[in-house]
Amino acid sequence: xxxxxxxxxxxxxxxxxxxxxxxxxxxxxxxxxxxxxxxxxxxxxxxxxxxxxxxxxxxxxxxxxxxxxxxxxxxxxxxxxxxx
Numbered sequence: 001x002x003x004x005x006x007x008x009x010x011x012x013x014x015x016x017x018x019x020x021x022x023x024x025x026x027x028x029x030x031x032x033x034x035x036x037x038x039x040x041x042x043x044x045x046x047x048x049x050x051x052x053x054x055x056x057x058x059x060x061x062x063x064x065x066x067x068x069x070x071x072x073x074x075x076x077x078x079x080x081x082x083x084x
Contacts, residue, residue: 009046013055021054023061026068032059036072 012031013021021028032040032047032055039059042052062068 009043011046011048011051013051014048021051021058023058023065024067025058026062029055029058029062029068033068037069 018028023029032045032052034040039056042049045052047055059068063070
């Protein structure tokens with residue numbers, strides 16, 4: 001039985017040559033969030049360790065400033081909480 005060949009994961013932030021992740025830039029941060037707005041792990045996003053840490057800090061700051069929700073209830077999943 002042959003193994004599946006997966007494509008090589010790459011860091012979006014390194015490739016885009018981004019120098020700083022701003023917590024106010026929701027569109028940039030959204031790629032590292034799941035549909036329930038949980039922080040996705042490195043093995044799924046392909047981020048390098050340095051950029052994953054910076055993304056986590058930016059997401060936590062955005063949550064603190066109420067730009068991103070902390071928890072989304074499983075029974076009442078909102079399609080897009082940014083358009084309330």
